[in-house]
Amino acid sequence: MDRTKDSPRARYREQTRSEIKDTALRQLAESGVAALALTRIAKEMGLSGPALYRYFASREDLLSALIRDAYDDAAAAVAQAVAQADAAAQGPRARLSTLAGAYRAWAVAEPHRYLLIQGAPVPGYVAPDDTRDRARAVLGPFLPVFAAGEPGAGISGLVAEMSAWHAGDDAVAAWVADYVPDAARDSARPAAALAGAVLVWAQLHGSVGLEAAGQFAGMGHSGGTLLAAQLGLLADCFALS
Amino acid sequence: MDRTKDSPRARYREQTRSEIKDTALRQLAESGVAALALTRIAKEMGLSGPALYRYFASREDLLSALIRDAYDDAAAAVAQAVAQADAAAQGPRARLSTLAGAYRAWAVAEPHRYLLIQGAPVPGYVAPDDTRDRARAVLGPFLPVFAAGEPGAGISGLVAEMSAWHAGDDAVAAWVADYVPDAARDSARPAAALAGAVLVWAQLHGSVGLEAAGQFAGMGHSGGTLLAAQLGLLADCFALS
DNA sequence: GAGGCATTGTGATGGCGCGTAACTCTGGTT
DNA sequence: AACCAGAGTTACGCGCCATCACAATGCCTC
Known part of the structure; x- marks a missing residue:
């Protein structure tokens, strides 16, 4: 047995x-x-x-399995980029570009799978814990990048919210601690890391999501250029080197 | 007859x-x-x-009608924000916030309709001209905001692509001319306006799309704060006053 | 104002996909 | 070697899309 x-x-x-x-x-x-x-x-x-x-058990069940796989695949793509960035001893700015580029490359290579995980669920939908954790595994590697930066004054409101979130949600605190081991050293680090992660999540969802959905067809720019521009703004805001 | x-x-x-x-x-x-x-x-x-x-004629046809209506509604919401900004004689920075805020407010108020127009189409999908034009009507009001700014060096790649696009696509040139009448005065204006519009489109899709899809449920921040942070980055990049 | 006819609506029909139930059979388990 | 869990099958009911042939209503033209 x-x-x-x-x-x-x-x-x-x-x-x-x-x-x-x-x-x-x-x-x-x-x-x-x-x-x-x-x-x-x-x-x-x-x-x-x-x-x-x-x-x-059902069509829904099959889709859930595909979604789980897609998250894992995306996380693997980002994780591999981390290894690459480590090997090249990249600084935060270059590392951000490497990680985000890997994310985009995966999404563009398999747009249908990307749309599966970033698509629109039914109205009353709440992501199962399982899915939430997988999503965090994808974004986790971005945390240390921003933990090394200094968030600009323009996003202080977001940083404040992140700080409260970090203080009030144990799972989130554990997530941060997992990817930024020395975060406890400075109480401002976790909030900065979270703010960066949320921002980069939104940036990625914006440019990569539009690209994967084919919205850039016939337009005069590449998804890569747009993403690079967005990441530049973000890196500047955090004064990443 | x-x-x-x-x-x-x-x-x-x-x-x-x-x-x-x-x-x-x-x-x-x-x-x-x-x-x-x-x-x-x-x-x-x-x-x-x-x-x-x-x-x-079909379920598809009904959905298309709903999508058209949704675009028109979103465009109307932004247009009304323009009137509001005009009345208050807002500068570019405040105007960006007003327009984007109206867009977000509409999307959050009717998430299902927002998801309809920003959702994932079928693989071989190409947006009908009709839809493309309506999408441009939504984003058009953002053009003059950025035409008034000076794009930073970090997004020069994007600006260059926009410049080429503007030169090579008559429909786009007409679109810009429609919302920025005096763009012809300075050949750099259209490219700046387009770069800003594309960036704000991606920003909006990022934060508002995630929010409408319910991805922020249980997270420690509001969509408004996130969007404000993103817009701040964008406004800084264009040195908006 | 009276008839013609376009427009609207109906039931019947076929096809497809989801998901369940009852049954058979094969091969791993004991 | 016997058993039985698990894989697979056919048959079935349900809901939905879409089409067809037909009936009725009431606008429009003459």
């Missing part, structure tokens, strides 16, 4: 789940999330419709 | 179309775009399903 995890049954099951997700991603890329249909996935795999329900 | 526009028939038709759209908006607000169903609208109105097809 302990070995169920490794049993042939379990292995086969996991492989089938994976194949289903692959097929789903293909349909997603080809026709968008609206066209993703369990029935069509089954047909494409040579199965009958209801068979898929052995692996995913 | 000439008077068909004002005939009783046409009036009744237009009223029914409007009622359908109202019902659709209610469903949209309650259950999200995915749950919007012609059948349910019909039932709610006391009609039979196929009757609606006399008024909208």
Whole structure:
């Protein structure tokens, strides 16, 4: 009973789940999330419709799995950029560019998956803790970048809110502590780091989201230039070197 | 035949179309775009399903109408903010805040409609000219704000791209000329105005989009503070007074 | 003002997708 | 070797999109 995890049954099951997700991603890329249909996935795999329900409880369940994977993938892309930045001993400003560039590159390479995680949920939607944590894993590497900066006077209102948030939410404090180990040294560090992370999140969502959604088609600029411009503003505000 | 526009028939038709759209908006607000169903609208109105097809060719067609209305509404909200800023003789910086604030206020008041116009279209999507023009009507009022500023060195790359775009796309040139009549005076003005507009578009999409999608739920900041911080960066970059 | 006809609405129909239920069969488990 | 959990199948009900053929209403023209 302990070995169920490794049993042939379990292995086969996991492989089938994976194949289903692959097929789903293909349909997603080809026709968008609206066209993703369990029935069509089954047909494409040579199965009958209801068979898929052995692996995913519902269409919603499959989408959740795809969303989780997408977050993990995005986080991996950013994490790899961190390693790259470390290797090159980049300063905060260059590091910001490297991390954000990796995020954008991932999003542009797989726009449908990006839209999946930044898309519009149903009205009464609240992100499950699970998803919230994954999102924080993506943005975490940005925290130390801004912890090294000095937020300008123009964003003092945001910094104040971040400070209160950090003080009142243990999960957030733990998140910051995880990525900025020496944050406790100076009580202003966490607020600065959070303010930067939230700002860069909004910046990224702005330029990358528009680009992934195809809104720049036929326009006279590249998403990269726009993002670079935005990051420049942000880096200046934090006086990053 | 000439008077068909004002005939009783046409009036009744237009009223029914409007009622359908109202019902659709209610469903949209309650259950999200995915749950919007012609059948349910019909039932709610006391009609039979196929009757609606006399008024909208398809579900897609209805959605397009809603999207057009939403753009027009957003544009009207910004336009009204312009009048307000004019009345108060606001300078560029305060004007930017007023316009962006109006945009955000509209989006937050009707998040489902905002998501409709900034949401993720299908992969092979290209915005119809019609929609493109309406989007430009929303952003147009921002053009003169930035035409009055001096773009900082950090965004010179973007400005250069905007300059080329302005030179190569007549529709864009006309758009700029429409909102910044004296742009022709100085050839650098259009590029600055466009760069500002694109940047503010991305900023707005970033902070307002996240807020409308409910991503800030449980987080320690308000969308207004975040937006204000972003606008501050932008205004500084353009040295707005 | 009377008939013609465009416009509006209806039920019937087909197709598709979600999700459930009852059943069969295979192969891992014991 | 026997058992049975799990994979897969067909059949089914439901809701929705969209089309068709047909009936009724009432505007518009003559």
